[in-house]
Amino acid sequence: MSTPTITTETRPDPSASGNALTQRRSRPGEVAFRLAMQACLLIAFGVLAALLTWVLVKGWNRLDSRLWTEMPTGLVSRLDTAGVQSALVGTLWIISLVALICLPIGILSAIYLEEYADNTRWYNRLLELNIQNLAGVPSIIFGILGLGIIARALGLGFTVITAAIVLSLLVLPVVIIATREAIRAVPQSIRHASYALGATKWQTVSRQVLPSAVPGIATGSILALSRAIGEAAPLIVLGAVTFITFNPDGLDSGYTALPIQIYTFITRSQSEYTELAAGAIVLLLAIVLAMNSIAIFVRNRFEKRW
Amino acid sequence: MSTSTSNAGSAAGSALRRGRRRPVDSTVRVLLVAAALVSVATTIGIVIALVQPTIGFFQQVSVVEFITGTSWTPTFAQKAYGVLPLVAATLTVTGVALTIAVPLGLGSAIYLSEYANPGTRKVLKPIIELLAGVPTVVYGFVALFALNPLLQKWWPTDDGPAFQNLLIAGIAMGIMIVPTIASISEDSMAAVPRSLREGAYALASTKMQVSTRVVVPAAMSGIVAAVVLGISRAVGETMIVTIAGGLTSDRIVLNPLEGAATMTAFIANISSGDIPVGSLDYDSVFAVGALLFLITFALNAVSIRMVRRFREVYE
Secondary structure, eight states, X not given: OHHHHHHHHHSOOHHHHXXXXXXXXXXXXXXXXXXXXXXXXXXXXXXXXXXXXXXXXXXXXXXXXXXXXXXXXXXXXXXXXXXXXXXXXXXXXXXXXXXXXXXXXXXXXXXXXXXXXXXXXXXXXXHHHHHHHHHTSOHHHHHHXXXXXXIIISOOOXXXXXXXXXXXXXXXXHXXXXXXXXXXXXXXXXXXXXXXXXXXXXXXXXXXXXXXXXXXXXXXXXXXXXHHHHOOHXXXXXXOOSOOOSOOOSTTSOOOOHHHHHHHHHHSOSHHHHHHHHHHHHHHXXXXXXXXXXXXXXXXXXXXXX | OHHHHHHHHXXXXXXXXXXXXXXXXXXXXXXXXXXXHHHHHHHHHHHHHHHHHHHHHHHHSOHHHHHHOSOBOTTSSSOOBOOHHHHHHHHHHHHHHHHHHHHHHHHHHHIIIIISOHHHHHHHHHHHHHHTTSOHHHXXXXXXXXXXXXXXXXXSSSSOOOSSOHHHHHHHHHHHHHHHHHHHHHHHHHTSOHHHHHXXXXXXXXXXXXXXXXXXXXXXXXXXXXXXXXXXXXXXXXXXXXXXXXXXXXXXXXXXXXXXXXXXXHHHHHHHSOOOTTSHHHHHHHHHHHHHHHHHHHHHHHHHHHHHHHHHHHO
């Protein structure tokens, strides 16, 4: 009976302090702020999820084998038996070439910048700034580069190889920046140990540093290729907006690609084209998102923490 | 005996010398430098591709008309080459996009960095990165066929938005930029040292106060870099505005409910038709491209500076 009284007199009231704590936790401003921040996340990604679902529903009727066995057509009457085979094959052609052109150049550039370049020299710092700036140049400007220099001045014309070169240059900074980060994450002690065993610089880089950096390089490379698959703007400038009903058969062949084919469908007003566009978008998204998932998985699963 | 010793000695010496300049190592070096020069050649190529036709363009159109003219009608009979309508449309779309993307992106970043538990963050961060990879032609498609019909249906008055308009293009672009802004701002907030937060809590700050008065200011240069990068992406984005933004360029359109061509939309539209090489129309593509390149170049310079500053402070 008396004990509680003493407690109340000698100590601050626990229930009062508890009250103050609860009050702090449930302060209306605090709660509102937390909810507002949460709402930002939900709205932004909820809307995006809703839109992607809408595309899936819209294209549902076209999601069958016609999509990859049939050719695109400009005739509404033939739309029932139309697909995007030439665009899919074109995209595969372009992306294989981009991988062949862009990945070696990108990875070698990154090795130079991280392992060989003396970055107190002005030209190496300029090189680095140049790559950072290129990463932010709008993709349509690369289309202009392709139009003015590669297609016309070098005379390669509006062909698969022109598209592949332009897209390679476009995603080159992505590969370089990702590879550099992966190489930088390999601890110096590994290099020193290798040198101590008498390895040359290149032996150290090729047998110790690069194998350790493979997960990071793979992630960056896949993300770069998936970006190249989705790019449409440079190809528009390179004159790819037509109905092409044949698959490319060589480097100098005409071509179309998935994002360009989708754009071509969108510019047609008939609603059948809208459905076909939605179907093709689902195909494009499936490829791109699958590649990005693999990239992110590789990074989270295989990346070494030193 | 002595011969063999001296032989061994000279063999060891030459091995050492060979080690220092092995043919493999010097070949590799040349190869690496050559690869690194490709990116330099790209920049030089861009500049050459832009400059020559741009000079050709300005031999026929005065710089003053280009910069101050309020009508852009290269395809009309009555030709006019004032770039302001294209710039105004670009600014309008960028403004709408940022109004949406900055609050949503920053809010998402604050929630992820300060409130979400580690498990949620571990799931959400990869999803955000995944969504940042959605091709822009997809955003253009949903803007034109999903968002705009909804906007027209819900519009309270009769004079609703046009079939293609700057508002819907801006909204779609805003949704597109959110993952970029959220992801980069979250990175810079995560780089703010724990001790700063703990210090603020020790002074009896609430979570909101820590977020808004400690974490956000400390991460400010990263946030600014994210926003500038967002602006740069919005200015250079092509597919959304070409599909959903409209074509008008004969006058300055300030009402976002109307359609108008941005710089990128003009380039895309005119080059998807047949334009004879060397004509004024052909050159005008490059002149607008040069202006676009200069604008994004300036934005990138700001962004690179900011990122560097945020790295210097905490790494």
